[in-house]
Amino acid sequence: MKVTVLLFAAHRELVGQANTVAALPEGATVETLLSELKSRGGGWARLPARAAVAVNHKYAGGDTMLADGDEVALIPPVAGG
Amino acid sequence: MKVTVLLFAAHRELVGQANTVAALPEGATVETLLSELKSRGGGWARLPARAAVAVNHKYAGGDTMLADGDEVALIPPVAGG
Amino acid sequence: MTWSDVTTGPIDPAAVLKRVGEPRDGAAALFVGMVRNSNEGRPVDGMEYEGYRDMARDQLAAIAAEAAQQAGSDRVAVVHRLGELAVGEVSVAIAVSSPHRAEAFRAARYVIEEIKKRLPIWKRERYLDGEQAWLEGHLPVTGVKDNR
Amino acid sequence: MTWSDVTTGPIDPAAVLKRVGEPRDGAAALFVGMVRNSNEGRPVDGMEYEGYRDMARDQLAAIAAEAAQQAGSDRVAVVHRLGELAVGEVSVAIAVSSPHRAEAFRAARYVIEEIKKRLPIWKRERYLDGEQAWLEGHLPVTGVKDNR
Numbered sequence: 001m002k003v004t005v006l007l008f009a010a011h012r013e014l015v016g017q018a019n020t021v022a023a024l025p026e027g028a029t030v031e032t033l034l035s036e037l038k039s040r041g042g043g044w045a046r047l048p049a050r051a052a053v054a055v056n057h058k059y060a061g062g063d064t065m066l067a068d069g070d071e072v073a074l075i076p077p078v079a080g081g
Numbered sequence: 082m083k084v085t086v087l088l089f090a091a092h093r094e095l096v097g098q099a100n101t102v103a104a105l106p107e108g109a110t111v112e113t114l115l116s117e118l119k120s121r122g123g124g125w126a127r128l129p130a131r132a133a134v135a136v137n138h139k140y141a142g143g144d145t146m147l148a149d150g151d152e153v154a155l156i157p158p159v160a161g162g
Numbered sequence: 163m164t165w166s167d168v169t170t171g172p173i174d175p176a177a178v179l180k181r182v183g184e185p186r187d188g189a190a191a192l193f194v195g196m197v198r199n200s201n202e203g204r205p206v207d208g209m210e211y212e213g214y215r216d217m218a219r220d221q222l223a224a225i226a227a228e229a230a231q232q233a234g235s236d237r238v239a240v241v242h243r244l245g246e247l248a249v250g251e252v253s254v255a256i257a258v259s260s261p262h263r264a265e266a267f268r269a270a271r272y273v274i275e276e277i278k279k280r281l282p283i284w285k286r287e288r289y290l291d292g293e294q295a296w297l298e299g300h301l302p303v304t305g306v307k308d309n310r
Numbered sequence: 311m312t313w314s315d316v317t318t319g320p321i322d323p324a325a326v327l328k329r330v331g332e333p334r335d336g337a338a339a340l341f342v343g344m345v346r347n348s349n350e351g352r353p354v355d356g357m358e359y360e361g362y363r364d365m366a367r368d369q370l371a372a373i374a375a376e377a378a379q380q381a382g383s384d385r386v387a388v389v390h391r392l393g394e395l396a397v398g399e400v401s402v403a404i405a406v407s408s409p410h411r412a413e414a415f416r417a418a419r420y421v422i423e424e425i426k427k428r429l430p431i432w433k434r435e436r437y438l439d440g441e442q443a444w445l446e447g448h449l450p451v452t453g454v455k456d457n458r
Binding site (some may be wrong): 267 | 334
């Protein structure tokens with residue numbers, strides 16, 4: 001299955017991309033995705049360990065199951081207002 | 082000496098006047114004035130016992146000394162806002 | 163400089179908000195009081211605000227100055243209306259701006275609470291059934307002991 | 311009905327205030343956030359707000375609904391801006407009206423605090439000296455345990 005990954009702000013600048021597509025095995029979770037991204041090396045490997053993740057616009061834990069077509073966003077510490 | 086007395090809202094309606102002048106002896110205090118007003122009878126005698134008084138736009142206690150020309154207001158419980 | 167007024171004309175809350183806000187401010191809080199269409203379940207048609215206008219002006223200026231001191235910001239604006247108001251009309255508007263939001267909220271709240279405690283203003287509700295009554299108020303918190 | 315939006319256009323706080331207020335309401339509270347001209351003593355020239363816009367819209371709608379439930383009033387309106395803002399420009403405006411003032415103040419405060427905790431928005435300050443930096447934010451309070 002494939003999921004779309006979105007990056008923002010400092011994450012986006014570190015990786016040099018605003019989005020990517022990741023191919024994952026069936027049964028993959030958010031954790032699976034994060035390992036796949038880290039394994040890409042470069043800026044991906046240097047993404048901060050503490051970051052939140054949203055799946056289809058909702059904050060989601062590491063054990064959240066992913067499905068084909070999901071939109072997964074890495075959410076740096078937020079600073080709205 | 083003479084002081085001007087102002088009445089508002091329910092007080093004004095009870096007495097049937099918005100203002101009056103009171104002639105007081107030298108050395109008179111707010112208490113002296115209130116006794117003089119009460120002695121007029123009618124609505125004056127029925128003014129509520131619990132009311133605040135302002136002398137020249139400032140809240141003042143019963144022992145406040147009055148001077149000729151002072152503006153003294155009886156202040157019913159307030160309800161601004 | 164703080165700004166305060168007691169007026170018989172309509173209040174425009176946006177104009178009050180515009181009186182505050184400087185480049186150093188990151189937050190502004192505006193409070194608006196309106197005449198509502200019922201009180202304790204009784205349908206209300208309008209409200210008459212009577213005031214001791216000269217004293218109310220002095221008191222409101224003092225309240226604004228106190229709020230400014232608490233907030234550490236002199237951007238405080240407040241206006242209270244007198245006269246006959248229909249349901250939905252604005253009786254009071256309070257704006258405060260400051261570098262940070264906590265102070266702006268606190269100062270705006272302070273101003274409305276003090277208005278209710280000590281501003282020499284009284285209101286008479288007119289009910290839909292044609293009756294009217296002075297609202298029971300608060301004995302002003304004056305800092306002086308009871309007079310009688 | 312609550313109202314919420316995430317926009318790249320200028321925010322008019324008065325228009326946000328106009329979205330609330332019904333005849334049953336005696337109080338309205340408006341909060342406005344602006345870009346200020348310094349941060350921790352450093353002169354600021356402007357601010358860039360980047361957002362995950364679709365998610366921010368969903369989150370803002372959820373926050374408004376929570377505030378409405380707390381206040382017992384569905385008169386809650388909130389808008390957050392994205393893009394390049396100059397000093398003094400409005401980044402967020404929140405309006406709440408309710409029969410009584412305590413609820414209006416509390417709900418407006420709730421909305422801005424929740425925005426800061428969980429709205430997926432980031433800001434980069436531009437300083438007068440030409441440098442710029444992403445502001446350190448808050449790890450979102452998400453109701454889910456740490457991911458890593």
